[in-house]
Amino acid sequence: MSLFNRCRSKKRWLYGLWFVMLVWMVSPSMSQGDPDPGRFLNEIESFRAWDRKNAIPDDPVILVGSSTIRLWPTAVSFPELPVVNRGFGGAQISDLLHYRQDILLKYKPPSCILFYCGDNDVMGGKSAEQVVDHFRQFWTAVHDKFPNTPLVFIPIKPSPSRWHLWKEQSKANQAVHTLCEENPLLYYADTVTPLLNTGSPPVDSLFVTDRLHLSDKGYALWAPVVRPLIDKARRSHAESRLVLYEELTPTRFRKRLAEAPIAYLPLGTLEWHGEHLPLGSDGLQSGHFFELLAREAGGIVLPMLFLGPDRAKTVGGRELYGMDLGSMHWEKEHLYPDQQLDGSAYWVPDSTFKGILEAIWKQLSRAGFKVVVAHGHGPSTGTVRDHAREWESRYGLKFFNCWGYRDAEGLGIQVDHAGLNETSLVMALRPELVHLEYLSPDTAQWPVGVGSKKDPRIHASSDWGWQAITIQKERMARILREALAK
Secondary structure (H helix, E strand, O other): OOHHHHHHHHHHHHHHHHHHHHHHHHOOOOOOOOOOHHHHHHHHHHHHHHHHHOOOOOOOEEEEEOHHHHOOOHHHHOOOOOEEEEEOOOOOHHHHHHOHHHHHHOOOOOOEEEEEOOHHHHHOOOOHHHHHHHHHHHHHHHHHHOOOOOEEEOOOOOOHHHHHHHHHHHHHHHHHHHHHHHOOOEEEOOOHHHHHOOOOOOOHHHEOOOOOOEOHHHHHHHHHHHHHHHHHHHHHHHHHOOOEHHHOOHHHHHHHHHHOOEEEEEEOOOOOOOOOOOOOHHHHHHHHHHHHHHHHHOOEEOOOEOOEOOOEEEEOOEEEEHHHOHHHOOOHHHOOOOOOOOOOOOEOOHHHHHHHHHHHHHHHHHHOOOEEEEEEOHHHHHHHHHHHHHHHHHHOOEEEOOOOOOOOOOOOOOOOEOOHHHHHHHHHHOHHHOOHHHOOOOOOOOOOOOEOOOOHHHHOOHHHHHHHHHHHHHHHHHHHHHHHHO
């Protein structure tokens, strides 16, 4: 080969290499790295600043994504919904993943997540496969934190300015659509069809002057598609959180029973819990704790049983029981005169209580339950504990209570009487029912009928209550999962 031909061949090879590299750089079908998420630090800090000054509503609808989310006139599209907008312009799904704690996971469990992102990913050179993979990673992170929260996915929109990318965008949309069809917690909002019904690409009037972001008219086209799915998702989420026996339809009952055949029985009373706590504190504490536990470990919460046994004594011809008997108080330094304390109305003999429980166990076994967690009022809980083996053999049920871990520290569930522990638990679960101001401010005067090593006026707090709830919920969920596995 002549020198000229060798040079010409080398030039062709170099031109070919240059062309391959150019295609690799611009083609959306090639792998593309993630941009630096640090470019959004200012936006994320603004979210943090807002959160420090404001409270997130209960059961919020949280919007996450790029500028299409950020610019959404939600007050017009979703009036009366508790919307929290956490969109930031230019975001890719990798950015949502990086900042997932700040924009979503640190909040209360949302009733629904509205998601729009991926537009900038494809524009940045990412393939449809990368977009779908990143979305799958994001959804996994969300589902691990909020296992009952649904997500409404809004597909990448066809826009006039990025019409040349529509083939790859559409490919990503179709793949996510398939994911949504396979997962009952994922909803696909077909906002593409109404846009394309106006033309290919869609007409400019649906966009602002950049021909990329939606105009008010464009959002108005989307709202009737998206809102019904949000409503459906929120209703499904609300139904998934139903754990009270009396609120379940037979369909929901069968589903929860099949997933975890656990029955929770709050052993309550209507009795004196000091001047500062409600008379039904026993059932309120155990009942609300069981609701949290059932959502974590599965199972169904029965109505409170307010009748129960307790110590009893006749004084001057009057029947007194429970905390009425100040002379029998277990803390000798806190003795007070025997007296009928206002509101107590729960006592039954041990034999009667045992008969009531046995009737309940028979019905629960008949309904298909395998595990029972019974907890609340001390003497009631003790009765279940003392007869557990007998009943397990008779009814084919496995019995648990919540005592036994960190109780002496005041971090158990109902391990004193209206003192540090119980006051803190009610402050956490039903703060509006606690009235410490009804107690004397003189801490030298011990409150009547309060059994505790620590004065609730000094030591009780909702933070202490939540600490106990978190510790015991995690512990009991682990115990119950192990029991079901066996």
